[in-house]
């Protein structure tokens with residue numbers, strides 16, 4: 001995706017396209033989706049009829065006035081359409097660059113033992129393909145054998161290749177990305193047309209855009225206001241007529257259009273589209289606008305420690321034997337337990353042994369059975385052919401394992417592992433059957449700037465909970481260093497779900513990040529689940545957002561963008577409704593002054609003439625829409641602070657501004673209009 005923000009500066013082509021769209025969107029069948037603007041369109045058509053067939057209406061209003069009203073109303077509609085078209089245009093530009101990475105390609109499909117070359121469009125879910133150096137991956141899938149570095153710049157914009165390998169959390173590959181070295185066997189996980197890139201294209205194009213619950217609520221309010229004003233204006237004519245005052249239809253239409261919330265009605269969908277787009281520009285794919293909005297309402301954020309708060313490349317930096325064991329034997333068993341452990345932790349143990357010149361008898365492992373690391377057991381290792389079982393893992397897990405076999409726990413184990421944990425490191429105990437050999441010190445560091453970020457979240461009123469599989473002491477050290485509000489240690493995958501449910505039961509909205517298959521249930525349970533693109537298919541399917549850069553700490557910015565979206569909508573709604581009050585003071589007196597000149601005292605704005613007052617209010621009502629497009633698209637400036645503080649600040653700025661700006665604006669327009677008519 002286009003990472004450089006060239007999309008911000010609109011090209012001439014995009015502008016032209018948006019102008020054309022503004023006219024196409026005048027189609028009433030399209031317009032009806034926006035009832036406020038549909039009412040404006042109906043009014044526009046009535047005025048047009050009065051211009052074309054003046055005899056049909058007993059109207060005193062001059063042709064010139066009617067024509068002016070018609071054009072102002074037409075422009076009101078076009079401006080609103082333009083706002084939406086501009087917002088959509090940015091997504092379309094992105095979609096077309098994505099489509100380029102989705103051309104048909106050939107694939108080496110594996111049928112039995114033989115390889116046949118087929119077109120990527122013929123691949124079905126479950127098919128297995130072989131992708132070698134220089135070739136494109138023909139569809140979304142999971143690496144089932146091999147290891148390769150893959151250039152994912154087509155979707156992430158990031159040029160550094162990433163490693164993809166079978167098993168573990170880095171096994172998913174995306175169609176349209178390129179293998180730059182080695183060879184992998186990939187099992188397809190999506191049907192043609194339903195791949196990740198297909199979904200991305202549909203998303204950024206807005207093809208599947210649905211109104212969010214928040215938008216629906218606001219639309220309902222806007223429609224109610226529109227209906228109320230419609231009734232007021234329609235009943236005004238007979239009442240006035242009863243009192244001997246004749247109100248002209250174009251003037252009543254002008255009044256109606258000024259009173260109904262056209263500003264927010266015209267900008268509402270642009271705000272939503274632009275909010276989604278801001279998330280996409282940030283290389284995060286939101287599966288729905290609802291997800292982005294939910295991010296703005298988050299009260300609690302669950303983060304894991306390793307890789308989110310810390311860098312996560314936990315490396316063995318030291319080995320400490322317990323009393324009675326030698327460093328050589330500890331190192332040997334640590335290495336044996338890691339021989340087939342493909343996790344970064346496991347590999348780092350072998351690297352440490354190599355760097356320290358520690359030898360181990362690899363023959364010991366011959367015929368042995370590998371025991372894979374699982375978050376449930378928090379151990380990994382090897383069952384040797386001679387019956388001995390070698391394990392390394394979280395200290396409490398290995399301690400229990402040794403104790404269950406009747407082994408003694410060396411007295412210095414606790415002190416050694418506590419020292420490591422207090423430094424923020426992860427201690428891994430190493431044992432063979434019922435004998436404990438010592439501890440591996442896995443070093444990890446907190447990412448810089450984390451404390452400031454958590455401070456910001458606190459100012460936003462968001463509680464942060466670090467959820468880690470690590471021991472309580474390490475967890476406490478890292479939690480303190482990073483400045484999270486709370487932490488849960490020795491957490492198994494189901495504990496993450498439990499925390500989320502507990503918070504949700506208290507009425508909180510919860511966000512979390514994850515990348516593993518074991519995170520999938522929690523990602524689905526959370527209101528905002530952000531999966532890493534590097535993660536497993538299961539995690540990506542369960543989540544409602546995917547970060548293409550696989551940076552879990554991005555959840556913080558996603559929340560800020562969501563908040564900004566909600567704020568922008570709230571601010572412009574406040575502004576729009578406040579605005580209408582000012583227009584009311586311009587139009588109502590003018591209307592009655594036309595009928596009863598003695599009512600001149602009502603002209604508190606001291607506008608030039610009744611007709612110029614009405615036209616000025618209507619012109620202001622129209623041009624405020626394009627003037628606010630940049631704000632709707634960029635979003636209002638956002639500073640972290642609590643929800644209630646934000647609300648009062650915004651009501652003050654946009655409410656008061658919404659009253660003052662139109663008074664000034666209408667007065668200025670009236671100067672010009674009055675000179676002219």
Ligand SMILES: Nc1ncnc2c1ncn2[C@@H]1O[C@H](COP(=O)(O)OP(=O)(O)OP(=O)(O)O)[C@@H](O)[C@H]1O
Pocket residue numbers: 304305306307341343345346373374375378379380392393394395426427428467468469470471
């Ligand atoms: N390859 C491994 N072999 C054995 N034990 C491991 C291995 N990797 C991690 N562990 C142990 O298992 C524990 C739990 O790991 P898990 O990945 O579930 O959580 P974590 O990485 O510590 O925390 P987080 O949830 O913050 O990522 C770790 O704290 C560590 O003690």
Ligand SMILES: [K+]
Pocket residue numbers: 257258259260261262263580621
């Ligand atoms: K209005």
Ligand SMILES: [Mg+2]
Pocket residue numbers: 304306
């Ligand atoms: Mg982990």
